[in-house]
Amino acid sequence: xxxxxxxxxxxxxxxxxxxxxxxxxxxxxxxxxxxxxxxxxxxxxxxxxxxxxxxxxxxxxxxxxxxxxxxxxxxxxxxxxxxxxxxxxxxxxxxxxxxxxxxxxxxxxxxxxxxxxxxxxxxxx
RNA sequence: GCGGAUGGCCGGGUGGCCGCGCGUCUCCCUUCGGGGGGGAUGCGAGGAAAGUCCGGACUCCAGAAAGCGACGGUGCCGGGUAACGCCCGGGCGGGGCAACCCGACGGAAAGCGCCACAGAGAACAGACCGCCGCCCCCGCGGGGGCGGCAAGGGUGAAACGGUGGAGUAAGAGCCCACCGGGGGGCCGGCAACGGUCCCCGCAUGGCAAGCCCCACCGGGAGCAAUGCCGCAUAGGGGGUCCGCGACGGGCGGCGCUUUCGCCCAGGGCCCCGGGUAGGCAGCUCGAGCCUGUCGGCGACGGCAGGCCCAGAUGAAUGGUCACCCCCCGGGGUUCGCGCCCCGGGGACAGGAUCCGGCUUACAGGUCGUCCGCGCAC
Numbered sequence: 001x002x003x004x005x006x007x008x009x010x011x012x013x014x015x016x017x018x019x020x021x022x023x024x025x026x027x028x029x030x031x032x033x034x035x036x037x038x039x040x041x042x043x044x045x046x047x048x049x050x051x052x053x054x055x056x057x058x059x060x061x062x063x064x065x066x067x068x069x070x071x072x073x074x075x076x077x078x079x080x081x082x083x084x085x086x087x088x089x090x091x092x093x094x095x096x097x098x099x100x101x102x103x104x105x106x107x108x109x110x111x112x113x114x115x116x117x118x119x120x121x122x123x124x125x
Numbered sequence: 126g127c128g129g130a131u132g133g134c135c136g137g138g139u140g141g142c143c144g145c146g147c148g149u150c151u152c153c154c155u156u157c158g159g160g161g162g163g164g165a166u167g168c169g170a171g172g173a174a175a176g177u178c179c180g181g182a183c184u185c186c187a188g189a190a191a192g193c194g195a196c197g198g199u200g201c202c203g204g205g206u207a208a209c210g211c212c213c214g215g216g217c218g219g220g221g222c223a224a225c226c227c228g229a230c231g232g233a234a235a236g237c238g239c240c241a242c243a244g245a246g247a248a249c250a251g252a253c254c255g256c257c258g259c260c261c262c263c264g265c266g267g268g269g270g271c272g273g274c275a276a277g278g279g280u281g282a283a284a285c286g287g288u289g290g291a292g293u294a295a296g297a298g299c300c301c302a303c304c305g306g307g308g309g310g311c312c313g314g315c316a317a318c319g320g321u322c323c324c325c326g327c328a329u330g331g332c333a334a335g336c337c338c339c340a341c342c343g344g345g346a347g348c349a350a351u352g353c354c355g356c357a358u359a360g361g362g363g364g365u366c367c368g369c370g371a372c373g374g375g376c377g378g379c380g381c382u383u384u385c386g387c388c389c390a391g392g393g394c395c396c397c398g399g400g401u402a403g404g405c406a407g408c409u410c411g412a413g414c415c416u417g418u419c420g421g422c423g424a425c426g427g428c429a430g431g432c433c434c435a436g437a438u439g440a441a442u443g444g445u446c447a448c449c450c451c452c453c454g455g456g457g458u459u460c461g462c463g464c465c466c467c468g469g470g471g472a473c474a475g476g477a478u479c480c481g482g483c484u485u486a487c488a489g490g491u492c493g494u495c496c497g498c499g500c501a502c
Contacts, residue, residue, distance in 0.1 A: 022439050057439065067175090067475050072443090075145095079444045082144070109445065 018085060021057030021094060030057070030096045036122040038115035040107040041077060042098040045123045052092040056081050060099035073099035076109070080116050088120050 021027060033046030048055070058077050060070040077097040089095060097116075099105075104112070 020439080024439080027439080059439080068473095071475065074439095075443050079144075083444090 018081065019053045019055040021055050021096065026055070026094060027057055027059065027096055030094045034123050036119035038119050040103050040112045040115040041080075041100060041119070043116065043119035043123060044096040044098065046094050047090075047092060048094050049092040054085060054089045054091060055094045056085060056089075057094070057096045058099070059096060060104075064099045064101050064104070069101075069105060070099070073104040076104060076112060080109075080112055084113055084116055088117065090124065 021030075030044045030046045033044065036043045036045075058074050058081075060074045060077075062070075064070045064073050077099055081095070081097060085095065107115070
């Protein structure tokens, strides 16, 4: 992050398009594959195919809180994914980011990005 | 100034950087029906979007009207409204010095039921203590018997009108005045109701949020409604009953009846499956919002002008940083107000077919109006 607060953007190879998961079955399949838990979020992922689009989905259940709390957690997860996944994710994989009560919404944003990086490292191992 | 009552309004702001959804215009690519991408521009959550408690619009159950009976709801009167259980105005009752607030506020001589405990007696009342008269007994304090009474005490949520007087042996609406109550007339008011006059000595306590009675209202299900397309499949299969062309049968998902109307060559019942909530329409211009004006005490309505104001669907309106504003804590400085620095916090809460209400949640700010007290005049 730069001094003026603007967010560094990955643009070396141009924008990498992220597809969005919308089918319930995709979420269930990702949940049965690999899981990494951090303080601010939980990451689930599966290798769908060798090549192809990076797909990402977000889950914030009623456990996260009321509608406002769920929306806020989901928006922060979406922002984290937008900033870092194009650079760190692997082609052909599906990722699901899961929000946690209080922690996803309250955690410092830089720490949340670090959580995602750490989770990705463990998932890809 | 202090305390209180009440009605509105707002509910973070500005600026960087990076993003999102939808509409319109435009350009590019294309396996040109359509799909994908870029750019510009416009719009993009709430006062409660919430709870889903009422009332509607809309859609389907072919439809329409009426009656009876269930069932549910509403319940002082008048008005507003598309409608309401909402709102406004008024009445009555209760609370408060007051502003003002609160009220399931129809009917108890239609009927049934209930009134615990306490108490002598609790609904065609009743006599425990007590009061009074007469008689008897005794070591005159008192005790007993017969009768009269219901004022006082006591019980209770409630004791068969209340207060005062007259009256009496003591008493009692027995009588009188006032209050309360009942009946009738007149007056004011659309009405709820109020006022007043006459009569009645008082004759029927409470609970209707126990059943009930009366008046009025209500058909059911819901946008995952409903329609179209696509995919899948078997545009299903089996059993049984009635019927196969008529004065027969069926037709809103409470039942019955009547009238009109509609449908039928099949229909009713039971058993055995699969698939799925994919796309489009519904889907946002509406009992709409703003301004002015007129009518009305007001809720609200009329008229004129202007405006277009979310339409997502794993569900957009965000992420982050800085400054400002407010609050809290610590430190410095100052007699103190204040100022500066650091840290923390800024509510309740997110549309999902759309409106009108109600209810509940809510940091803080702001604008009125009114009342009481104190001070000044």
